[in-house]
Amino acid sequence: MRSLNSPAGVDLKSIIRVPGATLTPSDRRAIQCNVNFSTNQTAGMSFGSGHTSGARYEWQSACSILAGKVELQQQETADDVTAVNGHAALDLVPVEKRSAAPLRKPLSIADLSPAPTHGEKLRVAYQGVPGAYSEAAAGKAYPGCDAIPCDQFEVAFQTVELWIADRAVLPVENSLGGSIHRNYDLLLRHRLHIVGEVQLPVHHCLLALPGARKEFLRRVISHPQALSQCEHSLTKLGLNVIREAVDDTAGAAEYIAANNLHDTAAIASARAAELYGMQILADGIQDDRSNVTRFVMLAREPIIPRIDRPFKTSIVFAHDEGTSVLFKVLSAFAFRNISLTKIESRPHRHRPIRLADDANGGVAKHFEYIFYVDFEASMADVRAQNALAEVQEFTSFLRVLGSYPMDMTPWSPSSSATGE
Numbered sequence: 523m524r525s526l527n528s529p530a531g532v533d534l535k536s537i538i539r540v541p542g543a544t545l546t547p548s549d550r551r552a553i554q555c556n557v558n559f560s561t562n563q564t565a566g567m568s569f570g571s572g573h574t575s576g577a578r579y580e581w582q583s584a585c586s587i588l589a590g591k592v593e594l595q596q597q598e599t600a601d602d603v604t605a606v607n608g609h610a611a612l613d614l615v616p617v618e619k620r621s622a623a624p625l626r627k628p629l630s631i632a633d634l635s636p637a638p639t640h641g642e643k644l645r646v647a648y649q650g651v652p653g654a655y656s657e658a659a660a661g662k663a664y665p666g667c668d669a670i671p672c673d674q675f676e677v678a679f680q681t682v683e684l685w686i687a688d689r690a691v692l693p694v695e696n697s698l699g700g701s702i703h704r705n706y707d708l709l710l711r712h713r714l715h716i717v718g719e720v721q722l723p724v725h726h727c728l729l730a731l732p733g734a735r736k737e738f739l740r741r742v743i744s745h746p747q748a749l750s751q752c753e754h755s756l757t758k759l760g761l762n763v764i765r766e767a768v769d770d771t772a773g774a775a776e777y778i779a780a781n782n783l784h785d786t787a788a789i790a791s792a793r794a795a796e797l798y799g800m801q802i803l804a805d806g807i808q809d810d811r812s813n814v815t816r817f818v819m820l821a822r823e824p825i826i827p828r829i830d831r832p833f834k835t836s837i838v839f840a841h842d843e844g845t846s847v848l849f850k851v852l853s854a855f856a857f858r859n860i861s862l863t864k865i866e867s868r869p870h871r872h873r874p875i876r877l878a879d880d881a882n883g884g885v886a887k888h889f890e891y892i893f894y895v896d897f898e899a900s901m902a903d904v905r906a907q908n909a910l911a912e913v914q915e916f917t918s919f920l921r922v923l924g925s926y927p928m929d930m931t932p933w934s935p936s937s938s939a940t941g942e
């Protein structure tokens with residue numbers, strides 16, 4: 523049994539997922555309905571998209587109750603598993619018998635902590651289905667955690683924001699495929715804080731149904747990052763296949779198994795092969811042995827930065843004027859001997875184009891960018907504080923996405939089938 527803490531610390535005996543089910547937007551509606559019903563303390567439960575806006579409203583009002591124990595009671599007649607709009611299923615958990623007048627428990631400091639306060643496992647949202655590399659990253663970041671699969675990155679963010687999960691673990695860059703831009707955009711759009719990073723060696727396998735043969739394959743499906751990380755190896759294997767992108771690597775294996783597709787292979791992990799009953803046709807098909815993906819851990823609250831171990835800080839900023847601003851910003855770090863580990867630019871969504879009058883009477887159109895910078899210093903370090911104070915002078919917008927311990931765990935490259 524698990525409970526769901528509302529932002530006010532109200533203890534909601536709540537829902538658990540059916541193992542393997544993936545949270546979808548309609549599940550979130552269902553969860554909000556859940557909270558809705560939790561407030562009127564009747565035994566009835568229902569699910570449905572018709573409740574969406576009302577449920578949202580109820581979720582907010584439930585959060586503002588602030589004190590006391592709000593309980594869900596299992597529907598007497600329903601099975602444990604209730605289908606939600608044909609998507610994943612949710613398992614309603616019965617709570618202990620309630621007394622006529624529920625006792626109100628005062629909130630304590632522990633209730634306000636971002637970590638679970640009731641001795642339960644940390645709930646960590648990731649994008650994909652079990653067997654995805656993101657699930658492995660969640661396990662590396664938080665050993666023994668309860669990993670919660672989500673069908674989209676956006677859902678993983680919202681799962682933390684709605685207190686369904688305590689953390690999200692999301693990929694931001696890969697040594698072969700580069701940045702995962704979607705997550706950079708989402709970091710800006712949402713208000714979560716980066717509280718850590720993990721680097722995961724990614725070892726890809728070519729998976730097919732038992733009995734399937736390489737020469738009869740017509741299609742290879744996987745996450746676009748995985749396809750790009752195996753681009754050359756696939757060619758070298760001499761497969762006559764089309765390559766198709768799907769939402770995640772393990773999801774590709776699950777899809778092939780569910781639809782009994784003998785002419786389709788997936789690029790995914792050995793664990794996905796085990797979970798979905800697939801055979802490994804080729805092992806270690808990433809183009810480079812040192813294929814590594816960097817993930818960030820996100821939480822509702824920032825952690826307190828320290829200086830007794832290596833820290834990294836991630837910031838995002840925008841500026842009004844020309845390219846010299848970028849030079850000035852970067853100098854603020856260089857003068858203080860702070861190394862930058864990453865710089866990424868993304869189009870400025872609200873102000874995509876800047877018009878500049880040219881001396882000859884024409885109008886130049888420049889793209890406007892938002893910049894993401896990672897640097898090797900803690901926000902508790904006075905050098906970083908001074909650098910950011912200076913950066914603020916040149917920028918129209920500046921946000922610290924997080925200051926967090928660097929992943930210093932040693933890692934060894936995976937073996938590669940192609941021998942590169």
Ligand SMILES: O=C(O)C(=O)C[C@]1(C(=O)O)C=C[C@@H](O)C=C1
Binds near residue numbers: 654693702724
């Ligand atoms: O599809 C998965 O298994 C994921 O966890 C996603 C993802 C990614 O987004 O980069 C994670 C690690 C690998 O780089 C390939 C795919």
